[in-house]
Amino acid sequence: MTVTVMPDMATGTSRATLRRNFWRGVWRVLCRKPSRMAGVIIVLGFAVMGVIGPLVYPANLPRDDNALYASPSLQHPFGTDFEGTDVLALVVTGARYVLLTGLATALITVALGTLIGLFAGFRRGGWDSALMRLTDLNLAIPGLPLLLVLSTVWKFTSPLEMGLVLGLLGWGGVARAVRSQTLSLRERGFIEAARGLGLPTRHIIGRELLPSMAPYIAMNMLIAVTGAVYAQVGLFFLGVLPFDANNWGVMLNLAVFSGGALTTPSALPYLLAPLLAILLLTLGIVLIVDAMDEIFNPRLREE
Amino acid sequence: MKRLAAIAALASIVTATACGSTGQENAGQGGIYTTIDGSKQINASAPINPFNPVGSVFDGYNGMALAWPKNDPIDPNQFYPAIARSWTITPDQSEAVIHLQPNARWSDGKPVTSEDVRVSIGLAYTQGGTAYALDPKAAGAAATIQVVDPTTIRITQGANKSNTFLSNLLSTVVVPAHVYGSLLPRDFWHTLKVAQDGKGAPAERAKTEVTGLADKVIAFAPSHDVSAGPFVLERVNPGAALLRRNPYFYDNKLIGPDKVELLNYSGNQQIWNYLIAGKLDNAPFTSVPSAVLDRIRSVRGNKVIKGFSPVSTSLAFNQARKPYDNVHVRRALAYLIDRAQVTKIASPEGGTPSLTTSGIHAEAAKVWLGSQFEGLDPYRLDPAKAAAELKAAGMTKRGNTWALPDGRPWKVEIHVPASFSDWISAAKSITSQLNDHGIDATVVTAADYTLYLSELAAGKYDVGFWLMGLGPSPYNIFQRLYGQANGWQMFGGRLEHVAPGTEGNWMGGPETVTVSGTKVDPGALTSRLNFAPPAEQKQIVGTLAKVSNEQLPVIQLWDYVNTQFVNTSRYTGFPPDDNEALRLSSGVWMQLGMIKKRQA
Numbered sequence: 038m039t040v041t042v043m044p045d046m047a048t049g050t051s052r053a054t055l056r057r058n059f060w061r062g063v064w065r066v067l068c069r070k071p072s073r074m075a076g077v078i079i080v081l082g083f084a085v086m087g088v089i090g091p092l093v094y095p096a097n098l099p100r101d102d103n104a105l106y107a108s109p110s111l112q113h114p115f116g117t118d119f120e121g122t123d124v125l126a127l128v129v130t131g132a133r134y135v136l137l138t139g140l141a142t143a144l145i146t147v148a149l150g151t152l153i154g155l156f157a158g159f160r161r162g163g164w165d166s167a168l169m170r171l172t173d174l175n176l177a178i179p180g181l182p183l184l185l186v187l188s189t190v191w192k193f194t195s196p197l198e199m200g201l202v203l204g205l206l207g208w209g210g211v212a213r214a215v216r217s218q219t220l221s222l223r224e225r226g227f228i229e230a231a232r233g234l235g236l237p238t239r240h241i242i243g244r245e246l247l248p249s250m251a252p253y254i255a256m257n258m259l260i261a262v263t264g265a266v267y268a269q270v271g272l273f274f275l276g277v278l279p280f281d282a283n284n285w286g287v288m289l290n291l292a293v294f295s296g297g298a299l300t301t302p303s304a305l306p307y308l309l310a311p312l313l314a315i316l317l318l319t320l321g322i323v324l325i326v327d328a329m330d331e332i333f334n335p336r337l338r339e340e
Numbered sequence: 341m342k343r344l345a346a347i348a349a350l351a352s353i354v355t356a357t358a359c360g361s362t363g364q365e366n367a368g369q370g371g372i373y374t375t376i377d378g379s380k381q382i383n384a385s386a387p388i389n390p391f392n393p394v395g396s397v398f399d400g401y402n403g404m405a406l407a408w409p410k411n412d413p414i415d416p417n418q419f420y421p422a423i424a425r426s427w428t429i430t431p432d433q434s435e436a437v438i439h440l441q442p443n444a445r446w447s448d449g450k451p452v453t454s455e456d457v458r459v460s461i462g463l464a465y466t467q468g469g470t471a472y473a474l475d476p477k478a479a480g481a482a483a484t485i486q487v488v489d490p491t492t493i494r495i496t497q498g499a500n501k502s503n504t505f506l507s508n509l510l511s512t513v514v515v516p517a518h519v520y521g522s523l524l525p526r527d528f529w530h531t532l533k534v535a536q537d538g539k540g541a542p543a544e545r546a547k548t549e550v551t552g553l554a555d556k557v558i559a560f561a562p563s564h565d566v567s568a569g570p571f572v573l574e575r576v577n578p579g580a581a582l583l584r585r586n587p588y589f590y591d592n593k594l595i596g597p598d599k600v601e602l603l604n605y606s607g608n609q610q611i612w613n614y615l616i617a618g619k620l621d622n623a624p625f626t627s628v629p630s631a632v633l634d635r636i637r638s639v640r641g642n643k644v645i646k647g648f649s650p651v652s653t654s655l656a657f658n659q660a661r662k663p664y665d666n667v668h669v670r671r672a673l674a675y676l677i678d679r680a681q682v683t684k685i686a687s688p689e690g691g692t693p694s695l696t697t698s699g700i701h702a703e704a705a706k707v708w709l710g711s712q713f714e715g716l717d718p719y720r721l722d723p724a725k726a727a728a729e730l731k732a733a734g735m736t737k738r739g740n741t742w743a744l745p746d747g748r749p750w751k752v753e754i755h756v757p758a759s760f761s762d763w764i765s766a767a768k769s770i771t772s773q774l775n776d777h778g779i780d781a782t783v784v785t786a787a788d789y790t791l792y793l794s795e796l797a798a799g800k801y802d803v804g805f806w807l808m809g810l811g812p813s814p815y816n817i818f819q820r821l822y823g824q825a826n827g828w829q830m831f832g833g834r835l836e837h838v839a840p841g842t843e844g845n846w847m848g849g850p851e852t853v854t855v856s857g858t859k860v861d862p863g864a865l866t867s868r869l870n871f872a873p874p875a876e877q878k879q880i881v882g883t884l885a886k887v888s889n890e891q892l893p894v895i896q897l898w899d900y901v902n903t904q905f906v907n908t909s910r911y912t913g914f915p916p917d918d919n920e921a922l923r924l925s926s927g928v929w930m931q932l933g934m935i936k937k938r939q940a
Binding site for chain 1: 608612616632684759761767768769775776783784
């Protein structure tokens with residue numbers, strides 16, 4: 038008896054199975070530690086906040102002229118700001134700019150860093166030298182002073198503009214790490230085999246090398262989000278970026294310098310609310326990175 | 341172990357010295373008076389030189405002027421004696437005679453003489469300034485300086501007279517000729533004469549030669565402090581400057597403290613912390629939020645003194661840009677801004693809401709204008725009037741939002757420097773109020789004040805915050821509205837109006853306006869304030885206040901209140917509220933016999 042196997046169907050089925058198994062694995066890893074699930078919930082919560090937060094509140098947030106720097110209450114869980122605006126509403130509506138900047142920064146950082154690192158590591162020789170000198174140059178750029186100077190001529194009104202600059206300044210580390218990984222992987226047997234089979238470079242890089250580095254790249258991407266959040270909030274805190282009352286950095290600035298939050302407790306909730314948001318977002322990302330580490334690294338799996 | 345203990349002890353001494361204090365001091369019965377210098381931060385590497393903007397010379401302590409200005413709301417020529425014991429000026433203000441303190445001595449024991457004043461004036465010429473302008477046609481420029489005797493000096497004013505001549509003259513900083521004299525070349529006075537009275541290339545060469553000395557004067561670093569003030573600099577580090585008593589000060593018996601420690605600060609927050617810790621015997625004007633003020637007040641001995649401060653904050657328009665060229669638009673905005681609310685949010689303790697826009701601080705305006713002040717439009721919050729004004733300007737309402745006459749969206753951008761937190765709060769409050777009334781308004785910040793001023797002068801902003809009412813001289817007050825920023829400039833002694841967007845004319849107002857049926861040139865009137873007799877000055881101030889009120893080149897938001905802090909647990913005798921010396925340093929208060937050690 039002969040069995041005829043339809044090659045395409047077999048491939049399709051095996052891919053679907055792989056995908057199904059992968060997500061089952063992800064679910065298992067997430068369920069193993071409640072903290073990981075908490076991380077996913079936190080990040081999803083921020084994503085929802087960023088997408089629908091500004092739609093929940095009116096464009097001009099209501100103010101209470103008789104409740105400037107009001108203490109936390111049921112009506113205002115984090116009190117009010119200098120104008121009597123609910124601080125929670127400011128944090129929620131301000132999340133979009135912060136998250137979009139973080140996302141744009143992470144995408145640019147990872148895309149540029151991976152592309153340059155992969156190409157330099159795989160091609161070696163002159164290309165490697167040239168691209169690594171470019172990477173050295175990028176790593177040598179003092180990011181904060183440059184941003185301070187740039188802010189005098191560029192207003193960064195859009196989160197994408199901010200993300201673009203932060204991303205262009207931050208890809209060096211990823212490029213260098215990806216290059217090291219590529220140099221190590223390209224000597225492995227499966228790459229040698231792929232070369233021996235005469236597979237095109239695009240296939241070797243895209244289908245053989247990249248999937249092996251995907252976990253590392255994905256983790257870098259998440260960590261880049263936190264870096265971008267710190268950088269932009271820091272710049273807004275320093276007051277060098279345009280004023281937007283619901284920007285978390287602006288809130289920190291006004292709480293400290295205008296409200297005296299570090300001197301008296303009245304403006305403390307106004308200071309703590311954006312700080313708590315930044316802390317939670319970072320925590321959520323770190324917990325997801327922990328889960329990803331186990332998902333992509335079979336040796337860490339605890340069966 | 342002993343060595344370790346010795347190193348630890350040494351390290352603790354070094355740390356204590358480096359961290360915001362000059363360390364343990366042995367002061368006599370007068371004690372150490374601790375304060376800050378409100379005009380500058382401490383720079384330990386700066387020279388002990390008053391011509392250097394960051395120099396370690398502090399007004400009233402080791403820095404002395406001929407006299408100290410009183411905080412008079414309208415008269416700029418009211419002064420307390422300092423190095424000058426008395427002075428006289430001719431009725432036409434053409435000649436001033438200054439008599440020095442007969443017992444004044446420098447901290448090295450040498451007498452303070454007319455020659456010191458002459459050298460100080462020579463050095464002031466290198467820096468430029470109103471009384472010491474090289475252009476002989478400049479209003480209020482000194483023409484001749486004549487030493488009459490060792491304690492008398494006569495100074496004449498040039499042909500273009502100014503009412504502020506005496507005031508500028510008495511503000512001259514006095515330095516010792518035996519220390520600074522070598523900075524002036526031997527032929528300096530001849531060169532100065534050629535620069536002032538000569539013509540053509542030689543005069544230009546002489547002017548370049550005099551102004552070319554500016555950098556040398558600023559950089560000059562004497563090896564030690566030689567002061568004619570009540571104190572002399574003992575040492576300075578990045579955290580503080582310590583000054584000890586000058587035994588040769590002419591009124592030494594009036595000085596209470598033995599030493600003065602001026603603490604450095606990086607911002608208001610640090611001053612608040614000093615005050616909460618009860619460290620400061622006095623802190624000059626410092627912006628404070630209400631909650632912080634309450635906390636400062638609760639500290640034992642801390643008290644708040646308040647008084648007149650001839651400064652106001654305003655929202656200024658670039659009238660070269662649409663729709664702000666239309667007076668109806670400016671009036672509409674004035675009717676939509678609740679100034680009391682803005683002040684409550686931005687400067688609850690350091691300001692009072694402006695009663696109206698007159699160009700002058702309300703307290704000075706009441707004296708200048710009398711009953712006329714009540715007749716000015718107060719521009720109280722009135723959305724109906726605002727809507728009528730906007731319609732009169734041709735603005736249209738689309739849905740709930742106002743649009744430009746051609747239908748394009750109207751976006752009001754209010755510019756403020758990022759470092760001024762009270763202005764940011766005020767701008768945000770204004771945008772919120774305008775948004776409530778259908779005007780799309782946002783706040784835009786500039787990274788720092790220098791950048792803000794340069795972009796403002798370049799005409800890049802439509803609407804921005806602007807300090808005004810800088811009295812007491814009426815000329816200085818209206819210069820802020822009808823001076824260089826609005827196109828009026830002196831060229832070779834002649835007043836000209838330059839086109840908007842050029843030569844720093846960012847306000848872009850018209851050269852003439854019609855007020856109550858009369859055509860007036862506000863810039864020319866302002867210029868006349870420089871030399872007009874008092875009766876005419878009053879008349880001009882009345883006209884300019886009316887012009888400002890009707891034309892609204894700015895919307896006056898709040899008038900500042902000088903809010904100072906003192907601690908009476910170590911010293912007493914501080915000036916009371918509204919005292920004429922309130923805006924002067926503690927050093928000057930001591931010279932006036934005010935500060936005394938509290939007796940146990």
